[in-house]
Amino acid sequence: MIAVLLSLVVLFFCIWLLIRWRKVKSYWLERGVPHYPPHPILGSLTFLQRENPSIWMRRVYNDFKAPYVGMWQFWRPALVVNSPEIARRILVKDADVFRNRFLSSGKSDPIGALNVFTVNDPLWSKLRRRLTLVFTAAKLRSLNGITIAKTKDLVTRLEIESNKPELIDLRKICTDFTTDVIGESAFGITSNSLADGDSIMRRVTREFQAFNLHRGLSWSSIFFFPELVDIFRFSFFPKDTMKLLRKIFRTVVEQRGGYDKDIKDARDLLDALLKIKKEADMENEEMTEDILLAQAAVFLLGGFDTSGAALTWTMYELAWNPQYQERLYEDILNLKRKIGNRGFDSTVLTEIGYLDCVIKETLRIYPPMGWLDRIATKDYKIDDKLTIPAGTAVYVNGVSMQMDPEYFPNPEVFNPDRFLPENERTITPYTFMPFGEGPRNCIGMRFAFQTLRQALAEVLLKYEIKVIPDTPKPSEIEIEKNGMFYMPSGKMSVHFVKRDNEFVS
Structure with a gap:
């Protein structure tokens, strides 16, 4: 009798599963929306980790x-x-409907779940409002000293590496540089990855870059099926790394006088976070250590690798496109002759408009995160043919629009002239979004540009970047499969040849 009952239960479950699967499989077909046939278990996610x-x-x-x-x-x-x-309606016009990201971490991962990148309302609005004041142009100028010092270390490192017989690992050097810049800016501790080849912050960021099967599954779940995070206790950041970051954070906070110390002018992001906590406490708004640490951690993770990869791609493309490198070099040289003994900084470098053209063209072809995810808080009319129900995730496909020949002719060709003022005005709005758009755009955009401008100006003033024979073209570089960001996989190498001008000793 029990065996018969079990058999009936299994039978009814199988029938229910079949009916449910047929309903799932026909969902987009019934609505006239084009789609690939779904996998019976993974749906469309068969590409993950592959x-x-x-x-x-x-x-x-x-x-x-x-x-x-x-x-x-x-x-x-x-x-x-x-x-x-x-995309314009989702990201800007109707942003209130799509205020939240779909990706998120879980209760088992407080640091990964509480940062401004992953957190949703109401905490997101509070954090964004306070953090926006940290990333104004005026505030970022206070970090100029760190960026300038680390750029000098970068130039020195390139000279040392260029004299070695083995090929340069361009991405490693670039991420050493961005780790030092962001590590000191975010955590207020000395980071000498460029000079020493290692540092406590570089050990942290190196762990961020490592993807094994568990980390790959963690990120796949956070980005595409967050409900699995708490079930399997996945985390956005490596857990051992976060223990070290928490220790660093607490030590530096204590060295600066603790959470009760008054801070008038924030020297770096850590000072700004301490000031935010002080203000929140005065307004009876909860601002825990986990929330503060989460912002510092995501600033480090979100900045060091994306900026490091952008710098890597830019220098690699300039090696393969010497005509654009030479034009940018002439602009840099002319500015240096104009300012004389004064060093480059964020104020004077804005005079070189072509720097931004080069950076933007790199980000057009190689945007760190190729899509923008949002979730509808209520039923939403996409067009006259389709209304999506509340809770539906949408992915704005920025990486593809940026490579569409309708919007960018010959999109595979690296051509910074697309972003000259007279040409940029003709670009179709919302087809170029490497930093996102709307209220949830990247809060660190200004800092990224400031860091990249400084590095490119100093390096190109002193070095010509040349292609190494028999190395792959930019379009032939493999892309990482295990991570979510659009990053190069494997070693990328170029020659750095000293220039002959009055500023090179």
Whole structure:
């Protein structure tokens, strides 16, 4: 009798599962939305850990050439948006409906769940309002000293590495540089990765860059199926690394007089965070150590690798495109002759408009995060044909629009002239979004540009970057498969040859 009952239960469960699967499988078909056939278990997520998500996004864009495409996160329907007009409404015009990201971490991961990148309302609005004051142009100028000092270390490191017989590992050097800049800016401790080849902050960021199976599954869940995070106790940051960061954070806070000390002028991000806590306490607003540490940690993670990769890609592309490198060098040299003994800083470097053109073109082809995820808080009309229900995740496919020949002719060609003022005005709005758009755009954008300008100006003033024979073209560089960001995989190398001008000793 028990065996019969069990058999009936299994039978009814299988029937229910089959009916449910047929409903899931026909979801986008019934709504007339183009889509790939879903996998019975993974839905559309079969690419995870096998292919970088941005590569998959580009394939979706090119295969369907539609304003939006249906997908599934396991059995949950989601939407990929390929239209700049729909992107504008989601990210800006109707941002209140799409205020929250879909990606998130869980209760088992307080630091990963509480940072301004992953957290949602109401805490996100409070954090964003307070942190925005930290990233104004005036506040960032106070970090000039760190960036300038570390850029000098970068130039010295390049000279040392150029005299060695083995090929330079460009990304390693660039991320040593950005670790030093952001490590000192965010945590207020000395970081000499460039000079010493190692530092406590570099050990932290090196762990951030390492992806084993567990870390890959953690990030895949956080970005595409957050419900799994607490079940498997996944984390956004490596847990051992966060123990070390917490120890560093507490030590520096104590050295600066603790949380009760009054801070008038913030010297760095850590000072700014301490000031934020002081102000929050006065307003009876909760601001725990976990919340503060989460912001410092995500500033380090979100900045060192994305900026390091952007600097790597830029120098590699300039090696392969000497005509643009020479034009930028002439602008840098002319500015240096104009300012004389005065060093480069964030104020004078804004005079070189072509610096930003070069950086923007790099970010067009190699955006660190190729899509912008949001979740609808209520039913939302995409167009006359489609309304998505509340809770539906949408992915704005920025990486693909930035490579669409309709918006950027010959998109595979590196051409900074696209972003000259007279040309940039003609770019279709919301087809270039490497830092996002709307209220949830990247809060560190100004700092990233400040760091990249300084590094490129100092390096190009003193070195010509040249291609090494038999190395892959930029388009042939493999992209990481295990991470979520669009990062190069493997070693990238170039020659740095000293220039002959009056500023090179």
